[in-house]
Amino acid sequence: MTTTAESTTTTSQDETTRMTMAVAMNSALDLALDGDEKVILLGEDIADPAGGVLKVTRGLSSKYGTGRVRATPISETAIIGTAIGAALAGYRPVAEIMFMDFMGVCLDQITNHAAKLRYMSGGHSTIPITIRTTVGEQRFGAQHSQSLEAWFMHTPGIKVVMPSTAIEAKGLLASCVADDDPCLFIENVRLAFSQKQEVPVGDYRIPLGEADVKRPGADLSVITYGPAVHTALATAETLADEGIDLEVVDLRTLIPLDMASVMDSVAKTRKAIVLHDATTFCGPGAEIAARITEELFGKLDAPVKRLGAGYHPAPYAPSGLSYLPTSDELADTARELLGY
Amino acid sequence: MSSPETWTHPEPGAVPAATAAQPTPEQVIAGLRATTEGGIELTQLLTPEGERVASPIFDGFVSDIGAEQLRGLYRDMVLVRRADREGNALQRQGQLGIWVPLLGQEAAQIGSGRALRPTDMAFPSYREHGVAWARGVDLKDIFGIFRCTDQGSWDFQGSRLHPYTIVIGNQVVNAVGYAMGQKFDGKVGNASHEDTAADSDEATITYFGDGATSQGDVHEGFVWSSVYDAPVVFFCQNNQWAISEPTERQSRLPLYQRARGYGFPGVRVDGNDVLACLAVTRWALHTCRNGNGPVLIEAFTYRMDAHTTSDDPTRYRLSEELEVWRLKDPIERVRAHLTRTEGADQEFFDAVDAEADEFAVELRDYCVNMPDPPPERIFSNVYAEPSPALDAQRDSYLSYLAGFESTAGEG
Ligand SMILES: Cc1ncc(C[n+]2csc(CCOP(=O)(O)OP(=O)(O)O)c2C)c(N)n1
Ligand SMILES: [Mg+2]
Numbered sequence: 001m002t003t004t005a006e007s008t009t010t011t012s013q014d015e016t017t018r019m020t021m022a023v024a025m026n027s028a029l030d031l032a033l034d035g036d037e038k039v040i041l042l043g044e045d046i047a048d049p050a051g052g053v054l055k056v057t058r059g060l061s062s063k064y065g066t067g068r069v070r071a072t073p074i075s076e077t078a079i080i081g082t083a084i085g086a087a088l089a090g091y092r093p094v095a096e097i098m099f100m101d102f103m104g105v106c107l108d109q110i111t112n113h114a115a116k117l118r119y120m121s122g123g124h125s126t127i128p129i130t131i132r133t134t135v136g137e138q139r140f141g142a143q144h145s146q147s148l149e150a151w152f153m154h155t156p157g158i159k160v161v162m163p164s165t166a167i168e169a170k171g172l173l174a175s176c177v178a179d180d181d182p183c184l185f186i187e188n189v190r191l192a193f194s195q196k197q198e199v200p201v202g203d204y205r206i207p208l209g210e211a212d213v214k215r216p217g218a219d220l221s222v223i224t225y226g227p228a229v230h231t232a233l234a235t236a237e238t239l240a241d242e243g244i245d246l247e248v249v250d251l252r253t254l255i256p257l258d259m260a261s262v263m264d265s266v267a268k269t270r271k272a273i274v275l276h277d278a279t280t281f282c283g284p285g286a287e288i289a290a291r292i293t294e295e296l297f298g299k300l301d302a303p304v305k306r307l308g309a310g311y312h313p314a315p316y317a318p319s320g321l322s323y324l325p326t327s328d329e330l331a332d333t334a335r336e337l338l339g340y
Numbered sequence: 341m342s343s344p345e346t347w348t349h350p351e352p353g354a355v356p357a358a359t360a361a362q363p364t365p366e367q368v369i370a371g372l373r374a375t376t377e378g379g380i381e382l383t384q385l386l387t388p389e390g391e392r393v394a395s396p397i398f399d400g401f402v403s404d405i406g407a408e409q410l411r412g413l414y415r416d417m418v419l420v421r422r423a424d425r426e427g428n429a430l431q432r433q434g435q436l437g438i439w440v441p442l443l444g445q446e447a448a449q450i451g452s453g454r455a456l457r458p459t460d461m462a463f464p465s466y467r468e469h470g471v472a473w474a475r476g477v478d479l480k481d482i483f484g485i486f487r488c489t490d491q492g493s494w495d496f497q498g499s500r501l502h503p504y505t506i507v508i509g510n511q512v513v514n515a516v517g518y519a520m521g522q523k524f525d526g527k528v529g530n531a532s533h534e535d536t537a538a539d540s541d542e543a544t545i546t547y548f549g550d551g552a553t554s555q556g557d558v559h560e561g562f563v564w565s566s567v568y569d570a571p572v573v574f575f576c577q578n579n580q581w582a583i584s585e586p587t588e589r590q591s592r593l594p595l596y597q598r599a600r601g602y603g604f605p606g607v608r609v610d611g612n613d614v615l616a617c618l619a620v621t622r623w624a625l626h627t628c629r630n631g632n633g634p635v636l637i638e639a640f641t642y643r644m645d646a647h648t649t650s651d652d653p654t655r656y657r658l659s660e661e662l663e664v665w666r667l668k669d670p671i672e673r674v675r676a677h678l679t680r681t682e683g684a685d686q687e688f689f690d691a692v693d694a695e696a697d698e699f700a701v702e703l704r705d706y707c708v709n710m711p712d713p714p715p716e717r718i719f720s721n722v723y724a725e726p727s728p729a730l731d732a733q734r735d736s737y738l739s740y741l742a743g744f745e746s747t748a749g750e751g
Contacts, residue, residue: 040524067524072564073560073563073564073567075560075563075564077510077513077556077557077560078513078516078560078561078563078564080513081510081512081513081514081516081517081557081560081561082513082514082516082517082520082564083517084513084514084517085463085513085514085516085517085518085519085520085521086520086521087517088461088496088502088514088517088518088521089461089517089518089520089521089522089525090521090525091521091524108507108510109510109513112507112510113505113507113510113514117503118721118722118723118724119491119720119721119722120491120492120493120503121492121493121494121496121503121721122490122491122493122721123493123720123721124493124494124495124496124497125496125503126724156722156730157722157723159723180724180725181723181724256727256728256729257729
């Protein structure tokens with residue numbers, strides 16, 4: 001377990017500049033394209049002038065050419081399918097699927113092919129692809145708002161990453177591109193522009209599979225990732241006024257899942273809430289809560305609670321995201337557990 | 341007499357063609373129609389009677405094929421058929437979980453497989469045992485798939501044959517991506533003249549069936565290869581059936597004509613004619629290597645056996661259809677041609693048959709004695725780097741198994 005993102009730096013440069021999460025990811029891709037001629041980008045609308053729906057790829061096709069940064073036909077299956085083929089031909093493709101909801105269109109290529117070829121070929125095939133996608137587009141309802149990471153956590157052979165800050169977005173994306181296995185990198189639309197930080201300008205990586213304690217605390221562990229990290233941090237400030245000290249553990253990578261860090265934290269606080277934007281039912285929290293209960297049963301002071309989206313399609317939510325867990329709900333649940 | 345429209349739109353309430361226990365009149369007609377030669381658009385170099393017919397376009401691509409080379413192609417087909425029949429028998433005897441027969445498709449697979457250069461890449465579906473043979477993959481490895489001891493772990497970089505793909509049509513997009521890589525690597529169009537290809541030029545071939553052409557992946561593969569000029573040969577073995585569905589269930593027009601809509605050439609070749617398959621595939625690969633790909637080849641052939649050993653084709657097609665296709669057997673026409681032209685004598689045919697029998701025994705012995713994979717294989721090669729979660733599962737499973745050993749020892 002590490003206590004700050006900075007301390008997990010494997011390669012860093014002293015120089016930093018203030019970047020949004022979108023710009024930080026752009027920087028990671030820029031350096032990857034610059035450092036390895038086998039890195040290529042595929043996706044709808046990713047070339048200039050569009051530069052991607054979140055502008056994450058802005059400027060890259062102008063700099064590296066439309067051979068390496070390709071705006072593709074609108075064919076998700078082919079985006080992933082050809083990325084797999086290009087990987088077999090020695091490339092290191094970064095494929096973009098505009099919204100996570102469209103994963104269903106190419107799910108077969110991801111779960112039956114990318115995730116399984118190393119296994120099926122007895123180690124002869126390596127599929128070093130990164131699939132970038134976005135979640136958290138609150139305005140478009142049921143087919144544009146789903147946090148589907150549990151689908152992929154359920155499939156051995158793929159890694160799943162979901163950053164919460166700009167600096168980690170850069171460090172983790174760089175590690176995904178360099179990784180020899182398929183990686184799913186989930187970007188959050190809201191965080192892409194709201195998260196701003198001093199981010200290293202040069203090559204910077206954060207290893208996959210290491211959680212980060214975003215706020216140390218003594219009374220209760222909130223195990224979370226992605227945008228919910230910020231809900232947890234805000235709630236921690238509110239509860240601090242009441243004398244409740246939350247520990248916020250940001251998983252950062254869902255596969256590999258850093259359960260050791262989770263156990264360390266919960267062994268200390270004896271109380272845990274798993275918080276995420278994904279549906280609670282059969283969501284990532286179900287696995288994490290079950291594991292905590294299995295391993296720390298005798299040490300727990302209260303049941304492990306889960307907070308996530310309700311079991312219904314995402315509604316249209318023009319005036320906010322009430323179907324996602326709120327800071328108030330988290331605070332109430334924390335108070336309830338403290339009462340045990 | 342019903343109109344063609346009704347063949348693809350059965351009367352409301354009629355039993356769906358795909359599940360009908362008895363063939364409907366439409367299916368009978370469809371099946372018989374499928375046995376037509378395909379008219380003047382069918383490229384054929386050897387007739388079913390073994391007569392060589394001239395082709396101004398394709399003859400040049402097999403000018404090096406004399407009696408000796410034809411004997412080689414004949415041997416390939418006989419050995420592969422013998423292996424296929426052995427696979428079927430071993431499944432019936434409970435030695436294999438399932439077998440996917442290639443019977444009848446030997447010429448399509450050997451002709452196209454032998455057209456490849458070692459540096460070309462091939463992406464098969466699940467019936468391509470003949471292609472595997474031509475690529476130099478040990479057929480024992482193929483038997484391992486059907487005995488469920490392996491999932492395709494031959495060295496694909498060495499043999500340039502991707503593992504079998506069971507999900508219909510997906511390998512087509514993978515092949516297109518591979519071909520885009522070849523093109524982007526500059527391994528296309530290096531010849532000084534159109535008629536030749538540089539040694540460094542490469543192409544990709546992908547195999548799929550008539551049924552697969554209805555998959556979105558195949559459409560997307562066609563679109564991508566055409567807009568990116570990918571050097572890929574789409575080799576569609578139209579064996580007239582997708583399990584119980586006739587080709588009429590997939591398309592109103594001959595499949596090769598679809599290429600036109602995507603803007604690249606499509607050719608229908610007699611898939612039971614090994615020489616024509618070799619010539620047309622060599623031409624197509626050459627076209628791709630020169631940078632003028634992609635190309636669609638429809639090999640017009642017939643699945644002479646069941647879809648798999650789990651299938652019973654007598655439920656949905658008439659034996660008359662099979663009888664018609666028997667007359668166009670891919671192996672018999674080469675034998676007839678070699679005999680007629682004195683390219684081979686009885687001694688040669690007997691020697692090949694004897695070799696095939698030995699080969700079958702070898703495969704059978706290997707198959708029956710094939711060791712189970714070690715239990716730790718279940719947890720291997722999931723990720724490139726060691727995974728604590730998988731390591732823990734493996735250790736726990738191995739110690740669970742070790743528990744049985746000690747009990748067995750005590751007992
Ligand atoms: C995506 C998908 N859908 C359905 C199946 C089940 N299935 C296996 S083979 C087959 C028929 C394929 O026919 P065709 O493409 O003509 O190939 P053939 O078996 O004749 O070689 C079907 C429907 C599958 N394997 N994958
Ligand atoms: Mg078929």
